[in-house]
Amino acid sequence: MKTLFILAITLAMHNGLLATNLHGVEYAFAKAEKNHIPSFTKDPVQNTIKVALLLDTSNSMDGLIDQARAQLWELVNELAEAKCGNESRPDLKIALYEYGNDRLNAREGYIRMVSSFSTDLDEISKNLFSLTTNGGNEYCGNVIENSLNQLEWGKNKNDLNLIFIAGNEPFDQGPVRYQDASSNACGKDVTINTIFCGDYNEGLNTNWKDGASLTQGDYIAINSDRATVHVPSPYDDKILQKNEELNKTYVGYGNLASSKLALQSSQDSNAQSYGNANAVKRAVSKSSRLYKNTSWDLVDAMEENEAVVVELKETSLPKELKGKTEKEIRKYVYEKKKQRTRIQGEIAKLNIKRKEFLESKTNTKDNELRNALVDAIKKQGHAKNYSWE
Numbered sequence: 001m002k003t004l005f006i007l008a009i010t011l012a013m014h015n016g017l018l019a020t021n022l023h024g025v026e027y028a029f030a031k032a033e034k035n036h037i038p039s040f041t042k043d044p045v046q047n048t049i050k051v052a053l054l055l056d057t058s059n060s061m062d063g064l065i066d067q068a069r070a071q072l073w074e075l076v077n078e079l080a081e082a083k084c085g086n087e088s089r090p091d092l093k094i095a096l097y098e099y100g101n102d103r104l105n106a107r108e109g110y111i112r113m114v115s116s117f118s119t120d121l122d123e124i125s126k127n128l129f130s131l132t133t134n135g136g137n138e139y140c141g142n143v144i145e146n147s148l149n150q151l152e153w154g155k156n157k158n159d160l161n162l163i164f165i166a167g168n169e170p171f172d173q174g175p176v177r178y179q180d181a182s183s184n185a186c187g188k189d190v191t192i193n194t195i196f197c198g199d200y201n202e203g204l205n206t207n208w209k210d211g212a213s214l215t216q217g218d219y220i221a222i223n224s225d226r227a228t229v230h231v232p233s234p235y236d237d238k239i240l241q242k243n244e245e246l247n248k249t250y251v252g253y254g255n256l257a258s259s260k261l262a263l264q265s266s267q268d269s270n271a272q273s274y275g276n277a278n279a280v281k282r283a284v285s286k287s288s289r290l291y292k293n294t295s296w297d298l299v300d301a302m303e304e305n306e307a308v309v310v311e312l313k314e315t316s317l318p319k320e321l322k323g324k325t326e327k328e329i330r331k332y333v334y335e336k337k338k339q340r341t342r343i344q345g346e347i348a349k350l351n352i353k354r355k356e357f358l359e360s361k362t363n364t365k366d367n368e369l370r371n372a373l374v375d376a377i378k379k380q381g382h383a384k385n386y387s388w389e
Contacts, residue, residue: 047090047158049079049377049386050117052147056167056197058100058136063225064166064197064369069128070228070274071370073281076121078374080288081389082381084158090386092290093117094124095151099143100167102135109142109174110135117151119292121285122260125267138167139174140211144181144192153188160381161188163217164373166195168224171207178207182214193217193376195369197224218376222368229366230277235354240276242347243268243283249340251298251333254316260296284351287344299337309333 055064076092084090096114104110114127144165153161163185171178171194185192194212196203200221203209209219247268252261271282285291294301298318301308309329314322321329378388 046088047084047156047160048093048154049082049090049160049381050093050095050151050153050162051373051377052095052097052117052151052163054097054099054140054143054147054163054165055131056100056138056169057098057131057133058102058138058167058169059133060168061100061166061197061224062133065128065131065133067224067226067228067367067369069125069270070230070278071367072121072125072128073271073278073285074367074370075373076285076290077281077288078388079377080285080290083387083389085385089289090160091119093119094121095147096124096127097143097147098131099140100136100138100169101133102137103132104136106137109139109146109176110137111139111143111146113146113150119290120295121291122263122267122293125270126263129270137173138169139176140165140167140171141176141178141181142174144178145176145184148181148184148188148190153190157189158384159189160377160384160386161190162377162380163190163192164195164376165192165211166197166224166369168197169206171211178211179214182211185215191215191217191380193372194219195372196221218372218379220368220372220376222372224369226368228274228278229363230275230281231358231361232275232277233280233354233357235350235357236276236280239280239283239347239350239354242343242350243279243286246283246286246340246343246347249299249336249343250293251321251336252296252318253298253301253312254296256296257318260293264293280354283347287347287351298333299340302333303337 053068055061055068057065079092082090095117097111098104098114099109099111101110101112104112114131115123118124144163147163153159182192192212192215194203194208194217196206196208196219198221203219203221208221212219247264250261250264252258268279268282272279292300292304294304298309309326317329321332324332378386381387
């Protein structure tokens with residue numbers, strides 16, 4: 001009997017069934033306690049849609065930048081509905097470059113990588129709002145080549161790797177031939193799509209269509225000075241109210257918590273600057289699977305990896321969780337997760353009604369930049385077994 005008792009204790013310790021309360025610097029969850037609280041689950045994401053936006057920020061491109069800011073969340077919402085194959089939900093990563101701005105380094109071809117591939121949608125929004133125009137000298141071949149060499153495109157054959165370059169000067173300017181950059185893109189399984197800001201035939205005659213055709217990408221001409229149209233609906237106020245409730249489910253942790261919570265709020269305000277209808281589109285994005293904040297939100301972090309809490313120090317916890325036991329912390333975070341899931345579901349239901357209302361009130365010619373991006377992504381996605389609900 002004594003031998004069996006010792007064996008039982010040994011097995012319990014081996015399996016992590018013994019744990020301590022959080023009164024020191026580090027703590028661990030007891031598996032026996034975990035049985036009383038449902039665990040988080042996370043669907044594996046196997047494939048990724050990677051979108052590199054290369055935006056001309058010379059003097060004449062204020063309208064283009066404005067469209068990119070105003071149409072970001074609608075683009076995200078379209079991509080949130082993507083599937084690869086029968087089941088897999090692809091991740092989304094967006095990178096941002098600016099080029100053609102005289103404030104940028106001339107020796108580097110007036111090009112700047114604003115952000116590498118990221119899933120942090122708040123940072124992407126912030127970076128778009130940080131862009132200013134000036135100058136310049138627009139070297140399309142250079143910026144394409146830089147994005148191909150600097151970004152992590154990976155080797156997953158099911159990833160959808162896309163470059164969108166937008167501008168209004170001849171495509172063949174600069175020391176790097178766009179034909180050579182296109183060859184490099186083909187070798188990396190990257191498709192180049194070109195968006196000429198001006199007359200279709202002018203873009204055709206200045207090699208923008210050829211720049212897309214070499215990688216079997218799409219060419220489109222848009223009126224970059226046309227204001228983005230956000231159509232209101234009777235459901236907007238309810239969705240915005242739900243967004244306020246959603247913000248209260250975030251549990252900041254670590255050194256990033258304060259700045260990231262402030263960033264979330266500031267990007268709500270930036271979206272609101274284009275009106276309630278655009279703020280609603282951001283709220284819908286925030287309720288989707290693509291809005292992830294694992295680096296600072298304990299709910300998202302634990303959904304990705306429950307063990308993350310084992311490595312935390314008490315100084316990394318928010319005020320409301322300091323001095324709590326492991327079980328109390330898990331219960332608190334799980335309750336926030338339940339609240340968030342409920343609110344996200346309510347936003348999703350309201351958004352279905354909103355989309356049905358807007359169906360007959362939307363002009364397909366509105367928001368050309370968003371249309372160009374979505375149409376190309378869907379067309380090229382279908383070739384890799386991606387589909388949209």
